[in-house]
Amino acid sequence: MKYYLIAGEASGDLHGSNLMKHILNFDPKAEFRFWGGDLMKEQGGTMEKHYRETAFMGLTDVLLNIGKIFKFLKICKADILQFKPDALILIDYPGFNLKMAAFAKENGIPTHYYISPKVWAWNTKRAYKIKKNVDYLYSILPFETEFYKPFGVRPDYIGNPLCDAIESYPFDTEFKANNALSKPFIALLPGSRMSELKHVLPTMIATRKLFKDYDFVLAGAAHISDDIYQSYIKDENIRLIKGKTYDVLNNAHAALVCSGTATLETALLNCPQVVCYKFSRLSYEIGKLVIKVKFISLVNLIMDRKLVNELIQVDYTPETTARELKKILDGPEREAMLKSYAALRIKVGEPGASKRAAQLIVNRTIK
Secondary structure (H helix, E strand, C coil): CEEEEEECCHHHHHHHHHHHHHHHHHCCCCEEEEEECHHHHCCCCEEEEEHHHCCCCHHHHHHHCHHHHHHHHHHHHHHHHHHCCCEEEEECCHHHHHHHHHHHHHCCCCEEEECCCCCCCCCCCHHHHHHHHCCEEEECCCCHHHHHHHHCCCCEECCCHHHHHHHHCCCCCCHHHHCCCCCCEEEEECCCCHHHHHHHHHHHHHHHHHCCCCEEEEEECCCCCHHHHHHHHCCCCCEEEECCHHHHHHHCCEEEEECCHHHHHHHHCCCCEEEEECCCHHHHHHHHHHCCCCCCCHHHHHHCCCCCEEEEHHHCCHHHHHHHHHHCCCCHHHHHHHHHHHHHHHHHCCCCHHHHHHHHHHHHHHC
């Protein structure tokens, strides 16, 4: 069968690649065409666009690139019609993918939404669009099933694919030695979008001066050039290690983490963290009006309480970041966080989400 997948950012590339791997187990003759990244490319098929071109975050970033986004929509629609997939698989990335779901509905293409859009956070009316245009919805967060009930949507809760990614990752057991890291170190995870680097990374770097007894390691995304990272690091004593985020987190004493998927990855890898986020001023002011959740990190949202500290916008400064980081380097707050992580892992569930989703997609496509 023919499968067309659309992922618009690094986390989607990760989950899409694991999904493709399991689809091939259930449908060895599967043909793939996709928007994604290097991890998906490793599974075979044809990549139409890399997510480095399509990852936009925040209202300002979207508005500045609106012409490019409309062009991408047009390209994607034409490509889907030419490929004639038996199934369209949409991976998160709601601003783009909900439009593609409506297009697929108009053209009679069965649509599978893998990793439900976070419509519970803002603009909840988008749930009606999912009801209208998405044939099958796959949820990875335990509270989403209840959220969708009033909208008449019944997602398949499959567990969280991050558990699969971590379980299958080839950890480097000599990571510290191989990277000449002799002291305990703080991990920096500033996000994988250029807008996140611009707004989040400088404060992380400024915090470095206040922690002389620790090394600092920036976990870089493979698709962002060394030159871009070095333009932020400058003369600061910070190591850049790219494409090995799980190894970095698995060995770090603590981490400063940009809000997003990485907050849950950090928790699942048992690394104490401070969550950081900063938008452009316009995006932040609009966000305050429309965002409906109590927390911004997946860790706190899943547990429905403040498990990790979140520093947002004006509260995110080198001084406040240093203060919160010191709290989790040792002592009762660090121990309480690690204890809560254990409860989080139980709530998230066992590995196997990618396999469960792949089996459902293939069964519903071949039927």
